[in-house]
Amino acid sequence: MNGGGVPGVLGLDAEELVSCVGCGLCLPHCPTYRVTGREAASPRGRIAAMRAVEDGDAPADDAFARMMLECVQCRGCEAACPSSVPFGHLVEGARAALQLRDGSGTTLAPPWWRRALDAVGYRLLLPRHRLLVAASWVLLVAQRLRLVPRRLGLPRLRVGTLRARLDLPTGGRPDAWLFTGCVMDAWSRDTHAAASRVMRATGARPARPGPGGDCCGALHLHAGRPDEARRLARRVVAAMPGDAPVVVDSAGCGAAMLDYGRLLGTAEAAAFARRVVDFSTWLAARGVPRVRRTGQRLLVSDPCQLRHVQRAAEAVRTVLAPAYELAEIDDDGLCCGAGGAYAAVQPELAGAVRDRKLAAIARAAGGDPDPLVVSANPGCTFHLAAAGVTVRHPAELLAAVLEETGADRA
Numbered sequence: 001m002n003g004g005g006v007p008g009v010l011g012l013d014a015e016e017l018v019s020c021v022g023c024g025l026c027l028p029h030c031p032t033y034r035v036t037g038r039e040a041a042s043p044r045g046r047i048a049a050m051r052a053v054e055d056g057d058a059p060a061d062d063a064f065a066r067m068m069l070e071c072v073q074c075r076g077c078e079a080a081c082p083s084s085v086p087f088g089h090l091v092e093g094a095r096a097a098l099q100l101r102d103g104s105g106t107t108l109a110p111p112w113w114r115r116a117l118d119a120v121g122y123r124l125l126l127p128r129h130r131l132l133v134a135a136s137w138v139l140l141v142a143q144r145l146r147l148v149p150r151r152l153g154l155p156r157l158r159v160g161t162l163r164a165r166l167d168l169p170t171g172g173r174p175d176a177w178l179f180t181g182c183v184m185d186a187w188s189r190d191t192h193a194a195a196s197r198v199m200r201a202t203g204a205r206p207a208r209p210g211p212g213g214d215c216c217g218a219l220h221l222h223a224g225r226p227d228e229a230r231r232l233a234r235r236v237v238a239a240m241p242g243d244a245p246v247v248v249d250s251a252g253c254g255a256a257m258l259d260y261g262r263l264l265g266t267a268e269a270a271a272f273a274r275r276v277v278d279f280s281t282w283l284a285a286r287g288v289p290r291v292r293r294t295g296q297r298l299l300v301s302d303p304c305q306l307r308h309v310q311r312a313a314e315a316v317r318t319v320l321a322p323a324y325e326l327a328e329i330d331d332d333g334l335c336c337g338a339g340g341a342y343a344a345v346q347p348e349l350a351g352a353v354r355d356r357k358l359a360a361i362a363r364a365a366g367g368d369p370d371p372l373v374v375s376a377n378p379g380c381t382f383h384l385a386a387a388g389v390t391v392r393h394p395a396e397l398l399a400a401v402l403e404e405t406g407a408d409r410a
């Protein structure tokens with residue numbers, strides 16, 4: 001083992017690696033371990049493998065790559081770990097090291113078609129919002145022609161969503177920013193429209209980010225592309241100047257943006273990260289506007305990035321309780337298997353993990369064949385909806401029950 005924090009083959013922090021004492025308390029919280037029962041698919045097994053490769057005791061071969069790529073990066077293990085092992089940083093670092101070997105001739109290099117697809121997705125489409133929206137129209141047509149395999153788990157795009165206008169000023173000096181993102185702004189713009197209505201109903205005057213403030217880099221980090229994530233993060237920081245809170249209605253984007261201080265290593269990025277706040281947390285602090293009580297039953301599904309990473313899942317319950325009857329899902333926040341692009345690149349495991357979540361949803365539904373589920377993350381929503389579950393964002397559920405005060409349309 002490298003001592004004193006000196007990185008080895010993978011460039012990981014040795015202090016972080018040795019902090020795992022192998023107790024195994026994280027195992028029940030790991031979705032890939034739960035569905036496979038394999039130590040190699042557990043956090044403890046993955047850390048042991050990282051140590052062995054880092055120390056040069058084992059090769060960074062296909063088996064090692066598979067162990068890293070099968071991780072959903074849900075960080076359920078991190079939340080459960082008594083030794084505070086920063087598993088998210090470790091697996092991000094290991095995946096970045098594997099990515100650096102891309103094209104190096106090792107057996108770890110992905111095939112050419114995967115590299116081409118990755119380049120189009122991560123380097124061309126995600127950072128260029130207009131291009132992403134144009135590509136989404138192409139995807140919609142392909143879906144209508146049944147050319148897109150269902151196993152990719154992509155949501156069924158709707159003309160109304162792609163055409164939807166978001167009635168928000170761009171840039172300026174708002175009293176709150178609403179971060180709109182890349183994929184979410186193309187595929188779930190209705191959620192932003194609902195969030196904007198609810199924010200206005202509190203008296204806030206939100207704006208969307210200025211030019212360049214779209215993709216936050218979360219998907220790039222997940223995929224082991226930290227340099228691209230850093231470039232995008234710098235643009236996002238520059239696109240929302242001032243002191244106003246940066247309200248984020250995607251749990252995955254929010255988790256990445258809260259970590260910008262570490263990612264960019266600058267005081268400016270750290271100050272920006274302190275302004276980032278999840279939509280429900282912001283609303284709970286500001287005060288929920290007047291809403292109608294519906295009595296409708298809602299099953300609360302916590303996105304991992306909100307529960308395990310941001311540790312901010314409670315606010316969803318606080319803001320929805322005045323209007324809905326909330327029910328819990330009894331799986332202790334186990335991941336649903338969405339995880340960035342995980343559902344597309346690991347469809348079998350993502351499906352098996354989702355099956356456990358579907359069973360937990362069915363138990364919580366108590367015989368209701370079409371329960372209404374709330375989730376604050378678009379990736380989880382897409383993944384569960386692809387299995388036929390009706391899922392809504394907290395902002396949509398609140399916008400639907402706003403009392404007519406007129407403030408939301410001002």
Ligand code: SF4
Binds near residue numbers: 019020024044077085
């Ligand atoms: S990651 Fe934490 S909980 Fe899991 S085996 Fe290591 S020390 Fe124990």
Ligand code: SF4
Binds near residue numbers: 029032033076
């Ligand atoms: S991040 Fe999630 S999938 Fe990966 S090892 Fe931890 S609990 Fe398991």
